[in-house]
Amino acid sequence: MIRQVSVFIxxxxxxxxxxxxxxxxxxxxxxxxTISETADYGIxxxxxxxxxxxxxxxxxxxxxxxxxxxxxxxxxxKPGGLSQLTDLLAQADIGIxxxxxxxxxxxxxAIIIFKVSEADEPKISALTKEHPGLQVLESDxxxxx
Amino acid sequence: xxxYWNESYECMPAEQLKELQLKNLIDTVxxxxxxxxxxxxxxxxxxxxxxxxxxxxxxxxxxFTTKTDLRDNYPxxxxxxxxxxxxxxxxxxxxxxxxxxxxYTRKDLNMWSECVARxxxxxxxxxxxxxxxxxxYGLFTGGLGIHGGAEKLGASIIPISGGNTAKQLMMMxxxxxxxxTCTPSYAQYLGESLREAGIDPAELPLRAGIHGAxxxxxxxxxxxxxxxxIECFDIYGLSEICGPGVAVExxxxxxxxxxxxxxxxxxxxxxxxxxxxDGEWGELVITTITKEGMPLIRYRTRDITRILxxxxxxxxxxxxxxxxxGRTDDMLIIRGVNVFPSQIEEALxxxxxxxxxxxxxxxxxxxxxxxxxxxxxNQSLNLNTVAELEAIEKKIKQHISSIIGIKAHxxxxxxxxxxxxxxxxxxxxxxRKI
Numbered sequence: 001m002i003r004q005v006s007v008f009i010x011x012x013x014x015x016x017x018x019x020x021x022x023x024x025x026x027x028x029x030x031x032x033x034t035i036s037e038t039a040d041y042g043i044x045x046x047x048x049x050x051x052x053x054x055x056x057x058x059x060x061x062x063x064x065x066x067x068x069x070x071x072x073x074x075x076x077x078k079p080g081g082l083s084q085l086t087d088l089l090a091q092a093d094i095g096i097x098x099x100x101x102x103x104x105x106x107x108x109x110a111i112i113i114f115k116v117s118e119a120d121e122p123k124i125s126a127l128t129k130e131h132p133g134l135q136v137l138e139s140d141x142x143x144x145x
Numbered sequence: 146x147x148x149y150w151n152e153s154y155e156c157m158p159a160e161q162l163k164e165l166q167l168k169n170l171i172d173t174v175x176x177x178x179x180x181x182x183x184x185x186x187x188x189x190x191x192x193x194x195x196x197x198x199x200x201x202x203x204x205x206x207x208x209f210t211t212k213t214d215l216r217d218n219y220p221x222x223x224x225x226x227x228x229x230x231x232x233x234x235x236x237x238x239x240x241x242x243x244x245x246x247x248x249y250t251r252k253d254l255n256m257w258s259e260c261v262a263r264x265x266x267x268x269x270x271x272x273x274x275x276x277x278x279x280x281x282y283g284l285f286t287g288g289l290g291i292h293g294g295a296e297k298l299g300a301s302i303i304p305i306s307g308g309n310t311a312k313q314l315m316m317m318x319x320x321x322x323x324x325x326t327c328t329p330s331y332a333q334y335l336g337e338s339l340r341e342a343g344i345d346p347a348e349l350p351l352r353a354g355i356h357g358a359x360x361x362x363x364x365x366x367x368x369x370x371x372x373x374x375i376e377c378f379d380i381y382g383l384s385e386i387c388g389p390g391v392a393v394e395x396x397x398x399x400x401x402x403x404x405x406x407x408x409x410x411x412x413x414x415x416x417x418x419x420x421x422x423d424g425e426w427g428e429l430v431i432t433t434i435t436k437e438g439m440p441l442i443r444y445r446t447r448d449i450t451r452i453l454x455x456x457x458x459x460x461x462x463x464x465x466x467x468x469x470x471g472r473t474d475d476m477l478i479i480r481g482v483n484v485f486p487s488q489i490e491e492a493l494x495x496x497x498x499x500x501x502x503x504x505x506x507x508x509x510x511x512x513x514x515x516x517x518x519x520x521x522x523n524q525s526l527n528l529n530t531v532a533e534l535e536a537i538e539k540k541i542k543q544h545i546s547s548i549i550g551i552k553a554h555x556x557x558x559x560x561x562x563x564x565x566x567x568x569x570x571x572x573x574x575x576x577r578k579i
Contacts (some may be wrong), residue, residue, distance in 0.1 A: 004529075006528065006529035008522060008528060008534075008557075008559060009559070010556075010557070010558045010559050010562065015559075036530075036531050037531075038531055038534075038535070040556045040557065041534065041556075041557055041558075042531075043528070043529065043530065043531055043534070045529070062559075062560070062561055063559075064522060064524060064526075064528075064559050064560055066526075066527045066528065066529065068529045097530065098530070115529075
C-alpha cells in the first residue's frame with residue numbers, strides 16, 4: 001500500500017500557496033499531486049517523498065491533512081496499458097474511488113495510483129497472485145521510480 | 146465549602162422578598178419622580194404619580210424605558226444624583242451611535258460587588274480562590290464589575306484583562322488560577338490555545354469559569370468545559386444596569402438567579418408590551434430597585450428569555466431567567482422567518498464534525514434573502530473524498546432547515562480560519578441593503 005496525504009483546502013486565494021510553502025520549508029519533494037474541487041473547497045492528494053516529515057510539516061502549519069492508503073501499479077506506457085488494468089479490476093468486481101497518475105523519474109513505464117474501498121483491498125492481493133504480470137508497487141519501490 | 150455569600154438575602158422567603166421589593170420599588174419611583182425630569186414628565190403625561198404604586202403589580206402602570214431614551218439623555222440626563230455623588234462612570238462601546246452612559250454612586254458599586262460576590266460563590270469561589278479576570282478593563286463593565294465582586298469576596302484577583310493569550314496561558318499554569326472570568330467566546334479560544342500548546346487542563350488548578358456578555362449555547366458550554374477541564378457558569382448583566390452580576394447560575398445550571406432584592410424582572414411580549422406570566426418566553430424588562438446613581442424604570446433589555454419560578458434545589462429563593470434565546474436586535478428576519486444566531490449554532494453542533502466557530506452571512510439576491518453559513522471543520526476529521534464533505538454539508542443543511550425552515554448554503558472552511566475574538570464574537574454579517 002502507498003501512503004497518500006489528503007489535504008482540505010478552502011477556495012480562497014493563497015490557500016494552496018500556504019500548503020506548498022509548508023512543504024517547501026520542510027524540504028519535502030512532491031511526487032504527485034491532484035486536486036478534486038467544488039465551488040467552495042478542494043481536496044488535494046499528494047504522494048510525498050517523505051510522508052511522515054510532510055504530514056508533520058503540514059500539521060505544524062495548521063493545515064488540515066490526513067493519511068489514506070492507495071494502490072500503485074506500474075505498466076507499460078503504451079496504448080491500452082491502463083485499459084488492461086481496469087479490465088482486470090472490473091472482472092474482479094473492484095470499484096475505483098478515484099485515480100491519478102504518478103510522475104516517475106527513473107522509468108519509461110507509466111504508474112497509476114488508485115483508491116479502492118477498504119473492503120476491496122484484500123481482493124487486490126488475490127488479483128496480484130493470479131496475475132503475476134500485474135505490478136503493484138510498495139512504497140519503497142514507488143518512491144525509487 | 147461556602148454555599149452562599151449572603152444567605153439571609155439569597156434564601157429570603159418569597160413573601161418577605163416581595164415586601165422588600167415593593168418597598169424598594171416605591172423608593173425608586175419616588176426618587177426618579179423627584180429627581181429626574183425625564184421620568185417626571187413621562188409619568189405626568191400618563192397621569193401617574195408615585196402614590197399610584199401600591200403593589201408590585203402596579204409596576205405595569207409605569208412606562209418602559211428604552212436604549213433610545215438613554216441616548217436621547219446622553220450623557221448625564223438620567224442621573225438621579227449630582228455628579229459629586231457619582232463615584233464611577235461606565236459606558237457601552239457605542240458601536241451604533243453615542244455610547245450609553247451609566248453613573249454609579251459608592252452605594253451602587255457596593256451593591257454591584259455584592260451581586261458579583263454572590264455569583265462567584267455560586268461557582269464555588271471563596272477567599273482562597275485565585276480569579277483570573279480576562280474580561281476587558283475600562284469603560285466596559287465586565288472587567289471592573291468582576292473585579293469589585295472578587296475583592297469583596299476576599300479572593301485573590303489577577304486583573305489581566307482581555308487578550309494576550311500567551312500570557313493568559315502562562316498565568317493559568319504559574320499563578321494557580323482556580324477561576325476564569327471572560328466572555329464565552331474567549332474562553333473557547335483559550336481552550337483551543339491550551340490544547341495547541343499541549344497543556345493538559347487536568348494538570349491545572351483551574352476548576353470553574355464564569356462567562357457572560359454574549360449569548361452562548363449549551364453545546365458551547367460543553368465544549369469550553371471539555372477544553373478547559375472546568376465547570377462553566379453563566380452570568381448576566383448589561384451596561385445600562387450594571388455589568389455582570391444582575392443574574393447568575395448556580396450548580397443546578399437550570400437558569401440564572403436574578404438578584405431580586407436589587408432588580409425586578411418582568412417578561413413582556415416585545416410587540417405589544419403586554420406582561421407575560423412566568424414560564425412564557427418574551428423580552429426581559431428590568432427595573433432597578435436599589436440603584437441611586439441612575440435608576441432605570443422598566444428597562445427593555447431586548448434579551449429574549451423566560452422566568453423560571455419553581456423552587457431551585459440550591460436553596461436560593463430568587464427567581465431564575467432561562468438561558469437566552471437571543472436578543473430582539475440580534476434576531477435576523479430571513480424570508481420573513483425569525484432566526485437567532487444561537488439556533489444556528491445549536492444546529493451546527495448537533496450535526497457534529499464541525500467546530501462551534503461559524504459566520505452567518507445574509508444577503509439578498511433579487512427579492513430573495515440568502516443565508517450562507519461558514520463553519521470550521523473539526524481538525525481531527527479524517528477526510529479524503531469530496532463525497533464525504535458533501536455528506537457533511539448535506540447533514541448540516543438538513544439540521545438547519547429543520548430548525549429554521551430555510552435552506553442555507555453551507556461553506557466548510559479550514560479549522561481556525563475564521564476570525565477569533567478576544568471579547569464579544571462577531572457571528573453575523575448582514576449584507577442586505579433594505
